[in-house]
Amino acid sequence: MKSPKLQAGYCANWIRILARRYNQRGPESLADQRHHNRGAPSLLSxxxxxxxxxxxxxxxxxxxxxxxxxxxxxxxxxxxxxxxxxxxxxxxxxLGFSLQIPRPRHHKADPAQQETFKRELQEQVRQVQHAHPHEQLELWAMDEHRIGLKPVIRRIWALASARPVIRIQQRYEWLYIYGFVHPQSEESQWLLLPSVNIEVFTIALQHFAQTVGAGPERQIILVLDRAGWHESSEVDVPEGIHLVFLPPYSPELQPCERVWPLSNEAIANRHFKTLDELQEVQAQRCVALQNDVTCIRHATLFHWWPTSLFTRLIFFLQRSELQRYGWKHEFWGKSY
Structure with a gap:
């Protein structure tokens, strides 16, 4: 029969130490004790x-x-x-510091006005619901994002032995993504259009209203920024659509701003010969995002965004389940 030290894979002295621990403090003393180590003392007082x-x-x-x-x-x-x-x-x-990139804020932004908007958005939802007590009511957000033949360069994982190289060609031809997201239900709608102006925005609104069924039976509150073509009196707002404008210089309050890094993933670090080629790739990416509902919700459901208590509970439970495995993401906000 092999000796105990050969069977355990430890030297005789370590086996004696373990046996002494077991006799003094029981089985718990045999567990890994390294997490009790406080580490070296600080160099500074x-x-x-x-x-x-x-x-x-x-x-x-x-x-x-x-x-x-x-x-x-x-x-x-x-x-x-x-x-x-x-x-x-x-x-x-x-000392508790970590390396972070500061969150940008426009120098003309008014933090007090932004906080007021967050509080009053819930009241605006109630007012529309009171005016249409028997219709379904949903809170959406929309924004536009410019893409084009000017390359989008993103960091990637690569072997440390060589820096990756990508082909680029600086050209200035553009397309615009019109994104509509509903953070509570995870639903999203996407359009690729050639420009941003009053006429094209009106077309996008009409297409969105028709797709989601906005009208007498379904009321949609749409949160968007104060671009000139959004606020113009010439915009033909479809029936069932209620526009709510963000405070000036406040893109950080726009849920759609969080999805543009996701939509850029398909075109980053790539060279496209024509806009048609770019449009085909971007359209496929938009379809993938439309089907990836969890990704959209995690990116756009801000902690202050008005939702039902049931939706907020499900969101919290999913977040807790992910955190059990040590996963966290910068998109998470405070939940309740």
């Missing part, structure tokens, strides 16, 4: 950490952005000895 945290809220001493090596140099000055640049990154992580 509590006061130094607080001072660095305050400095990181502003530009670095040289007037530029903070980086890991700059933090390491600052730590070196505090300790009076040389510190490896990697320690700067470690210090940032220990």
């Amino acid at each position: 509590v006061d130094q950490q607080d001072r660095l945290r305050h400095l990181l809220e502003h530009l670095s001493p040289d007037g530029d952005l903070w980086t890991g090596p700059k933090v390491a140099r600052w730590v070196s000055e505090q300790l009076g000895c040389k510190v490896h640049p990697q320690r700067g990154w470690d210090t940032l992580k220990r």
Whole structure:
């Protein structure tokens, strides 16, 4: 019979340590104990950490952005000895910082007006429902997105040994995607049209109203931005469609803005000879998005978007199930 150390795959000394743990603390002591390790102590004192945290809220001493090596140099000055640049990154992580891209906001945007819109949208929905108590009511959003022969370049996964190369040709011919999304039901409608103006927008509205059945039996509230061709009095709004305009300079409140990176996936890093070739590929992508309802909902269902309690509960349960496996996404917002 083989010795215990050969059967277990451990040396004799480690087996004795495990046996002692088992006798003292029971079976739980045999589990992996590494998660109890606190790691190496911080190089900085509590006061130094607080001072660095305050400095990181502003530009670095040289007037530029903070980086890991700059933090390491600052730590070196505090300790009076040389510190490896990697320690700067470690210090940032220990202080709770992460590398992020700031969310852009137009300099003319009014945050107070944006918050007011979020609160009042629910009331606008109630007013339309009160005016049409027996009709079905839905809250949609729409926007336009320009694509063309000017290439869309996106980051991709590639072997570290060589940088990928793509063929490009800068040309300025355009198409426009008209996207309509219903975050609550995950439904979406797509149109590819040659331009954006009052006439084309009217055509898009009429096509949308006919497709979803807007009219006396179905009322649609459509949230959109304040583009000139949207607000024009010359727009022929179909029966059953109610336009609600976002605050000025507030694209971050538009759910459709979140789907354009998804629609660009099919045309990114590709060279198209003609608009017709581009249109064929983009049309296939729009059809795929129209069928991928979960993707649309996760991208467009903002936490403040008016929905039924049942829909919000289902959304929350699906999110919780994904988080059990450690998955999270920047599109998630606060849920209730």
